[in-house]
Amino acid sequence: MKMVINNCLLLTVPAKLGYWCNFQDLFYSMKNEGVLKPFIFLADDDPDDQAMLCNAFTQVTDEYHLIAVNSGKALADLLSQVADKELPSLIVLDYNMPGLNGIETLKLLQHSARYRTIPKIIYSSSISPANRSEMIASGASDYMAKQTSVVETVLCARKMLEYANVPVGQLA
Numbered sequence: 001m002k003m004v005i006n007n008c009l010l011l012t013v014p015a016k017l018g019y020w021c022n023f024q025d026l027f028y029s030m031k032n033e034g035v036l037k038p039f040i041f042l043a044d045d046d047p048d049d050q051a052m053l054c055n056a057f058t059q060v061t062d063e064y065h066l067i068a069v070n071s072g073k074a075l076a077d078l079l080s081q082v083a084d085k086e087l088p089s090l091i092v093l094d095y096n097m098p099g100l101n102g103i104e105t106l107k108l109l110q111h112s113a114r115y116r117t118i119p120k121i122i123y124s125s126s127i128s129p130a131n132r133s134e135m136i137a138s139g140a141s142d143y144m145a146k147q148t149s150v151v152e153t154v155l156c157a158r159k160m161l162e163y164a165n166v167p168v169g170q171l172a
Contacts, residue, residue, distance in 0.1 A: 037063060037064050037065050038063070038064045038065070038088070038089040038090075038164060038165075039064065039065050039066075039067060039086070039087075039088040039089060040057070040064050040065070040066045040067070040088055040089060040090045040091075040092065040160075040161075040164060041066075041067050041068075041069070041075060041078065041079070041088040041090075041091050041092070042054075042066060042067070042068040042069070042091075042092045042093075043068075043069050043070070043071060043072050043074065043075040043091070043092070043093050043094060043097065043102075043105060044068065044070070044092075044093075044094035044097070044123070045070045045071060045094060045096075045097045045098060046094070047070075049094070049123075049146060050068040050070075052150075052153055053068075053092070053123070053153065053156075053157060054066055054068065055150075055153075056150070056153040056154045056156065056157035057157045057160075057161065059154050059157070060154060060157050060158045060161055061161065064089070064161070064164070067088075070097075071097050071098060071099050071100065072093065072097050072099060072100030072101060072102065072104060072105030072108075073099045073100050075091070075093070075100075075105060076100065076105065076108060076109075079109075079115060084114070087114070087115070087118060088118060088164075089118070089119075089164035089165065090118065090119050090120075090121065090160060090161070090163055090164035091109070091115075091118055091119070091120045091121070092120075092121050092123050092160060093105055093106060093120060093121070093122050093123065093140075094122075094123060094124060095122050095123075095124030095125070095126055095131065095135075096124065096125070096126070102122050102124065102135070103134065103135065103138060106120055106122070106135065106138050106139055106140055107138055107139075109139075110138065110139040116139070119141040119142075119163035119164060120139065120140050120141055121140065121141055121142045121143070121144060121160050121163060122135045122140045122142070122143045122144070123144050123146055123156070123160075124143065124144075124145060124146060125145070125146045126145075127145045131143070141163050142159070142160075142163065144156050144159070144160070
């Protein structure tokens with residue numbers, strides 16, 4: 001199932017599928033007037049958190065495409081389907097996900113030279129300093145706590161986009 005909100009594509013993939021039949025069709029369908037915007041990939045199993053972060057990114061800028069999946073396994077499968085020139089500018093991982101959780105997904109990505117240079121941010125409801133330290137030591141660029149207010153979520157999205165070198169305007 002897929003849902004599009006502004007320039008965000010939220011994908012729900014049954015865990016048993018675990019692969020993408022045709023990423024190229026998805027990739028080319030997201031071209032904007034012949035110019036491909038950078039991609040941001042989000043892995044979070046909570047559709048409400050996906051939608052809230054998508055809306056926050058959209059309030060900051062429209063200079064990217066966000067693709068959200070519901071598991072670390074779906075993210076790994078998606079990444080394996082893309083060509084090097086199609087790799088995302090940023091990966092955002094939820095800490096607590098079924099199957100491959102945030103730390104497992106992060107470690108998997110860090111073992112591959114292909115993904116090592118992509119900034120990876122852990123976005124979690126946990127504010128544990130131990131979790132933060134473990135994630136940073138494992139290769140995360142940052143560890144941010146999930147926010148409950150729209151304003152705070154927009155500020156988080158703005159900071160995340162700085163890691164991706166996505167142009168951001170002034171906040172209203």
